Amino acid sequence: MKRIFCLVSAILLSACNDNQNTVDVVVSTVNDNVIENNTYQVKPIDTQTIFDSYSWIQTCGTPILKDDEKYSLSFDFVAPELDQDEKFCFEFTGDVDGKRYVTQTNLTVVAPTLEVYVDHASLPSLQQLMKIIQQKNEYSQNERFISWGRIGLTEDNAEKLNAHIYPLAGNNTSQELVDAVIDYADSKNRLNLELNTNTGHSFRNIAPILRATSSKNNILISNINLYDDGSAEYVSLYNWKDTDNKSQKLSDSFLVLKDYLNGISSEKPNGIYSIYNWHQLYHSSYYFLRKDYLTVETKLHDLREYLGGSLKQMSWDTFSQLSKGDKELFLNIVGFDQEKLQQEYQQSELPNFVFTGTTTWAGGETKEYYAQQQVNVVNNAINETSPYYLGREHDLFFKGHPRGGIINDIILGSFNNMIDIPAKVSFEVLMMTGMLPDTVGGIASSLYFSIPAKKVSFIVFTSSDTITDREDALKSPLVQVMMTLGIVKEKDVLFWSDLPDCSSGVCIAQY
Numbered sequence: 302m303k304r305i306f307c308l309v310s311a312i313l314l315s316a317c318n319d320n321q322n323t324v325d326v327v328v329s330t331v332n333d334n335v336i337e338n339n340t341y342q343v344k345p346i347d348t349q350t351i352f353d354s355y356s357w358i359q360t361c362g363t364p365i366l367k368d369d370e371k372y373s374l375s376f377d378f379v380a381p382e383l384d385q386d387e388k389f390c391f392e393f394t395g396d397v398d399g400k401r402y403v404t405q406t407n408l409t410v411v412a413p414t415l416e417v418y419v420d421h422a423s424l425p426s427l428q429q430l431m432k433i434i435q436q437k438n439e440y441s442q443n444e445r446f447i448s449w450g451r452i453g454l455t456e457d458n459a460e461k462l463n464a465h466i467y468p469l470a471g472n473n474t475s476q477e478l479v480d481a482v483i484d485y486a487d488s489k490n491r492l493n494l495e496l497n498t499n500t501g502h503s504f505r506n507i508a509p510i511l512r513a514t515s516s517k518n519n520i521l522i523s524n525i526n527l528y529d530d531g532s533a534e535y536v537s538l539y540n541w542k543d544t545d546n547k548s549q550k551l552s553d554s555f556l557v558l559k560d561y562l563n564g565i566s567s568e569k570p571n572g573i574y575s576i577y578n579w580h581q582l583y584h585s586s587y588y589f590l591r592k593d594y595l596t597v598e599t600k601l602h603d604l605r606e607y608l609g610g611s612l613k614q615m616s617w618d619t620f621s622q623l624s625k626g627d628k629e630l631f632l633n634i635v636g637f638d639q640e641k642l643q644q645e646y647q648q649s650e651l652p653n654f655v656f657t658g659t660t661t662w663a664g665g666e667t668k669e670y671y672a673q674q675q676v677n678v679v680n681n682a683i684n685e686t687s688p689y690y691l692g693r694e695h696d697l698f699f700k701g702h703p704r705g706g707i708i709n710d711i712i713l714g715s716f717n718n719m720i721d722i723p724a725k726v727s728f729e730v731l732m733m734t735g736m737l738p739d740t741v742g743g744i745a746s747s748l749y750f751s752i753p754a755k756k757v758s759f760i761v762f763t764s765s766d767t768i769t770d771r772e773d774a775l776k777s778p779l780v781q782v783m784m785t786l787g788i789v790k791e792k793d794v795l796f797w798s799d800l801p802d803c804s805s806g807v808c809i810a811q812y
Contacts (some may be wrong), residue, residue: 323680326401334411335380336442337490344375345393345404352402355395357458360401361407362389375710380410382490413495414443414523415485419506421450421472423703423727424747425528428588428806430634431619431733432497432526434627444485447522448478448512451703451727458634473505479513488518501530501537504575511562513628522583527576529590529615532779534576539778539807541573542600544745547608547613550574555581580611589748591786598785617751619735632734640732645720646738654682654695656711657728657743671709675744678714678761678795680803682693682742685721687801687808690741696720698738700728743777749788759793761800771796 329346343357355374359366362741370376378389388408412519416433420426426449433445437693445464447454459466461590467478486492494514498506514520529535544550554574559582560566569575579585589595593615595605606613620628632639646653646720656679661671669702681687683697697716701709701724709724721733729749731737741749742758749760762774774780774796783789 313656315327324399324401326403326562328403328405331404331406331701332409334409335378335409335663336411336413337380338444339380339383340472341378341380341408342375342807343391343406343408345395345402345485347402352397353397354633355393358392360390360392360405362387365389366391378408380408382409383493386411412439412491412493413489414495415482416443416445416495417478417482417510418445418447418449418497418526419474419478420448420497420499421471421502422499422530423451424531424590424751425450426450427635427727427729427733428528428615429497431631431731434631435465435619437462437627446478446481446485447760448475452634454634458630461630473502474507474509476509477799479509483513483517486514489519489684491519491521492522495524495525495526496522498528499764500527500576501533502529502761503579504570507579508569510564512564515563516593518696525579525585526588527579527585528588531590531612532750532782533747534589535594535782536778537573537748538594538598538601538604539782542598548603550570551578551607552581554578558582569780577608580608586613587611588613590615594675594782594786596611617732621735627649635726635730636723637730637734639736642736643720649696651694651696652739653698654740654742654758655698655700655722655738656682656712656745657741657746658699658701658705658709659744659746660705660708668706668708669711672708674797675708675712675764677717677803678797678798679712679719679744681800681808684803684806684808687803689759689795689800691742695740700724700726700743703727745774750786751782752788754788757793759795760789761795761797763797768796771799 331346333341335341357366357371357373357376365381387720388407389410391406395402401520413807418429420429430452441463443463445462446467447464448469450469454462454464454466456805465481467481468475470476482494496507496510511522551574554570555569555578557566557568558575558578561569562582577587582615587608589612591614595601595612618715624633658675659671661667681689682691683695684690697714697718698720700722701712703724705724711720727750732751737752737756739756740758741752741756745760745762749757762768762771768774768777771794775791780794784791798811801810
């Protein structure tokens, strides 16, 4: 709830009484929002408790002040159910000992707001969590329905966020969540609905809710906030940038999206056309991980213009602006011991190097192979006989994949001096909390989009269906975007089979 108090103290208004004496007038102003059906106590601010005389008058809004309330020191304002927001103004005047105290109370009756969050990925969920914590006091009465795949909330923490938890269906919105939104809306006279999800999955995550609520006249979609999933959106944009008439095709697909959401048609927009048209229907914000990509890539200037003021840059400095209590809440929810890592960083005067690992969905020997190949990558970084040596000794840290399992265990067990950053902690948390190391290198991943280029030593590509050597890696959309953005230089893009074998302690070329 927003509440603003303004005080103009001891103002001499030269208001003359019959004896031509002046009166000191102290004016206080209160501006606040009241949710429909809620009760707000209207009372004078910073005044004496005993007055020679006092009264209230209503100065704006539908007449609602009762006769017996006009001469009460305070009264309860019960926000009525309305078709739209309305402002109600009340002015208190109280006289005592030659002074006049005036309190001007301006109350705006608003609809309740329901914030819905749906996300399977780490980065957008973390951004959404930060937004909630930053705004939870200002909007303390907002209900929040949360469906996250990577961030777990205890009952205690959910209560602190005024949140209710719902499952994902696969990686997307569940019918249980849709039903809960409808039930909540049916219990209200009117409702502001705010939707938050990642950009790449936005159609699958919010279209079910919008279709289900399209016939509800009491629901206003107040805002849609979309956050990049990681590199996925940029790979899609890279593959789409050479398309002709992009703005026209987006505009045409907007009509498809509109008819689908309104239940007029079963035809769905696809790909890019399903995720960059929300602002044409609702007040929307697209929080880009790298907003500048639409500037440095000239072939995407038309998309930049199409998105207009809806295009936003994802923020990384919000944590530093939180109160001590809110910082502790964020760290508790994400399971990050910031103080412990800080102590580990400072264990010596050496710079810190964090190796970022990966996993595979295969099993058995393949997992062991993946692990040993990553061990070799680390050895190349720390062995002076490797052409990819970091250049000086570092304290060695490891950030494994959240689902790395035995791969993480093998890597950690291969180095006596390697310090583990818990795999469950998303690497982006280090960025958000100002805990990035001096140098980072590892397996190619979306996380490198959020790391300042000056800290990236190298990225390594593993074999896949489309990448079988370094030349393939350099041609990949991911690397092309990263080089365009200056995240990595061509010389720092490595392919793991090209790396020397360092298993003997001396790195020897494998070809």
